[in-house]
Amino acid sequence: MKATPGQQQLLLKTHELSTELQRAKRTLAELESGAALRELQAEMRASSEVLLSGQQRYEEFEVDIARVLTDIELVDSRIERDLARLATSSNPKDIGGVQSELAALESRKSLLETSELEFLEARDAAGFEVAEAKKLRDELIEKIAAVEATIHVELGKLQSSVSIVESEIRATRSSLPEDLMAQFDRKASRGVPIGRLIDRACGTCHLSLTSAVYSDVMSSAEDELPTCPNCEAFIVR
Ligand SMILES: [Zn+2]
Incomplete structure (x- = not known):
């Protein structure tokens, strides 16, 4: 999936905001109950x-x-x-x-x-x-x-x-392209849609990437947004 580094950061921010929103809504429901x-x-x-x-x-x-x-x-x-x-x-x-x-x-x-x-x-x-x-x-x-x-x-x-x-x-x-958002939403509907690369592991499922996948991820173009082969979340380098 194509996404500029700036768009990738915005996607991460969108995910963080959604998590924050869910948490706030849960607390709100608890308080209201x-x-x-x-x-x-x-x-x-x-x-x-x-x-x-x-x-x-x-x-x-x-x-x-x-x-x-x-x-x-x-x-x-x-x-x-x-x-x-x-x-x-x-x-x-x-x-x-x-x-x-x-x-x-x-x-x-x-x-x-x-x-x-x-x-x-x-x-x-x-x-x-x-x-x-x-x-x-x-x-x-x-x-x-x-x-x-x-x-x-x-x-x-x-x-x-x-x-x-x-x-x-x-x-x-x-501010993000529609097709990128559509992919993001599809992933979000199944679980966590995006995470950072942490050392050699996917930040979403925490599984270490194989050497081949890791080198693919690291060698892909800057505006390429790789996907984790295990959990299918986007990986932000
Ligand atoms: Zn993963």
Whole structure:
């Protein structure tokens, strides 16, 4: 294939630009798909669930505590009433009955107080969990906002670099002969279309050229663009 050294350099540049364009488009697609955010959003959902269940448990324990306190008040008022009866009664049978009821009430009160303590501890633990989940959620909200802002900036940069590279590719292509571009595109559709000669190897497939091919390549005219017999890419000397 005929191509002046200048055209050969332009072909190499076209290939480099196309590679750059593909890379930028891949990153763009990744950013647009929101992959970077997905993990944070999953963490956010998990922490919201922890927060919600913590809040529910906190409220349930509050109800339990209120119920136990009401029960304690009831027991207290019965104890007070029994003590008043005890103070005024002189009937030994009555006194005995009241005393055994008082003992039962005291043990009931002690059980209720133990429950109250347990519920208070459980409520505080749930409260701590809620506070931690809120802290984590606030951190995640900040992180998500920061990632979104970065994505926004990166998207803008990538979109403009994609359009710059696209117009560079158009400009480079339009300065090259059509038949050369057609050959280049055919090779590009099968793989890498062009590479430099590196030592005695094809820069595209990295296979060493045989002595005969190498001397053909090196002895061909300056405006001749050789092709690698192995991978069929153009070889630029
Ligand atoms: Zn090759």
